Amino acid sequence: MSMRTLDDLDVKGRRVLVRADLNVPLDGETITDDGRIRASVPTIKTLVGRGAKVVVCAHLGRPKGKADPKYSLKPVATRLGELLGQDVAFAADVVGDSARESVAALQDGEVALLENLRYEPGEESKDDAVRGEFAAKLADLAELYVGDGFGAVHRKHASVYDVPKLLPHAAGGLVVAEVEVLRKLTEDTERPYVVVLGGAKVSDKLGVIANLLTKVDRLLIGGGMAYTFLKAQGHEVGGSLLQEDQLDQVRGFLAEAAQRGVDLVLPVDVLAAVTFAADAEHDAVEATAIPADREGLDIGPKTRELFATKLADAKTVFWNGPMGVFEFDAFSGGTRAVAEALIASDAFTVVGGGDSAAAVRKLGLPEDGFSHISTGGGASLEYLEGKTLPGLAALED
Numbered sequence: 001m002s003m004r005t006l007d008d009l010d011v012k013g014r015r016v017l018v019r020a021d022l023n024v025p026l027d028g029e030t031i032t033d034d035g036r037i038r039a040s041v042p043t044i045k046t047l048v049g050r051g052a053k054v055v056v057c058a059h060l061g062r063p064k065g066k067a068d069p070k071y072s073l074k075p076v077a078t079r080l081g082e083l084l085g086q087d088v089a090f091a092a093d094v095v096g097d098s099a100r101e102s103v104a105a106l107q108d109g110e111v112a113l114l115e116n117l118r119y120e121p122g123e124e125s126k127d128d129a130v131r132g133e134f135a136a137k138l139a140d141l142a143e144l145y146v147g148d149g150f151g152a153v154h155r156k157h158a159s160v161y162d163v164p165k166l167l168p169h170a171a172g173g174l175v176v177a178e179v180e181v182l183r184k185l186t187e188d189t190e191r192p193y194v195v196v197l198g199g200a201k202v203s204d205k206l207g208v209i210a211n212l213l214t215k216v217d218r219l220l221i222g223g224g225m226a227y228t229f230l231k232a233q234g235h236e237v238g239g240s241l242l243q244e245d246q247l248d249q250v251r252g253f254l255a256e257a258a259q260r261g262v263d264l265v266l267p268v269d270v271l272a273a274v275t276f277a278a279d280a281e282h283d284a285v286e287a288t289a290i291p292a293d294r295e296g297l298d299i300g301p302k303t304r305e306l307f308a309t310k311l312a313d314a315k316t317v318f319w320n321g322p323m324g325v326f327e328f329d330a331f332s333g334g335t336r337a338v339a340e341a342l343i344a345s346d347a348f349t350v351v352g353g354g355d356s357a358a359a360v361r362k363l364g365l366p367e368d369g370f371s372h373i374s375t376g377g378g379a380s381l382e383y384l385e386g387k388t389l390p391g392l393a394a395l396e397d
């Protein structure tokens, strides 16, 4: 794979559109983890240093094609400015008057951030023509394009896939660095190779399992992913996160794992809470006996031990998705246990995903205890599947 890099672009005095992944967790307007903003800084700084007019674009959450102040990137513009040590002009729209005016006012070495790309229906449209029309408006704002939003390279979205077809382009430093590390996981993988999956984007991430079963020795499933498996085995999961329409698919994974000899490990106990709240009353119960009026918000103590045992002799580990609702202290123990097992191991360990990386930091665990912390969860998983990712393919052309 060969991608042009920043060194291949002559950016001085030119408007450069940078697609970053600034999808950070927010509590109201407060950024609770700025890891992805920090990860985006080096590329932006390089462009600033080389005298470019830098136009940053990104998404936040899933506003589904409509402006929604809850998902505004405004707080991110402020934080990005603090990290860069210079003002970041914030455009109140994506390709409208505010965006055009903010871009036109940029001097060499200055930075503007556009409002959330996903306010525009064209960004995520499945219709090539609709996406193309929006991409043309975005491309109109700049003369060059830099793809640096690794966490979104698995999305066939206008800003990721279509714009680089319209402008001279290069990969930013973050994308180059992420691909370099993840490639190590796909070539001469040392075994046992263990993947740990959790989190809440269940329907997205169930999709990668069929392919992972052909590559891994063990697959540990926790977090919100686990309940669809438990239900598929015929167990009650109460109000736990569930992907009802994928139960048949999951039964297929269970059969395939058995047939291939892949050790597919599910929770044996969970913390079952009466409601989804930080102070919810809860008990550790057998995973096969979740009361109908409870929901599973973390893996239980026996599962933490089981997962640690399954990780102890691993030589390669990829982990995406928290084991529970780590944002609530009472339900962060499972995530901590898996993180600590990775830190204790001498395997090549990669953690991927916005929330997984945020969890490591929130729990006060040493980031250098892992071989790599990736900004992308879904993106890393699809890369590990061996898939061609739209955002990387577009940068190669």
Ligand SMILES: Nc1ncnc2c1ncn2[C@@H]1O[C@H](COP(=O)(O)OP(=O)(O)O)[C@@H](O)[C@H]1O
Residues within 6 Å of the ligand: 198, 199, 200, 201, 202, 222, 223, 224, 225, 241, 296, 297, 298, 320, 321, 322, 323, 324, 325, 326, 327, 352, 353, 354, 355, 356, 357, 376, 377, 378
């Ligand atoms: N059992 C559970 N029930 C509900 N949500 C869960 C559960 N376990 C984990 N989560 C949630 O999953 C979210 C992260 O999922 P996801 O976005 O898939 O991870 P990442 O960003 O690391 O890829 C967190 O906000 C966490 O609270």
Ligand SMILES: O=C(OP(=O)(O)O)[C@H](O)COP(=O)(O)O
Residues within 6 Å of the ligand: 021, 023, 061, 062, 151, 152, 155, 201, 352, 353, 354, 355, 375, 376, 377, 378, 379
């Ligand atoms: O948070 C992200 O992915 P991740 O949760 O898989 O790490 C990326 O910003 C992509 O977001 P999306 O999954 O809403 O397309």
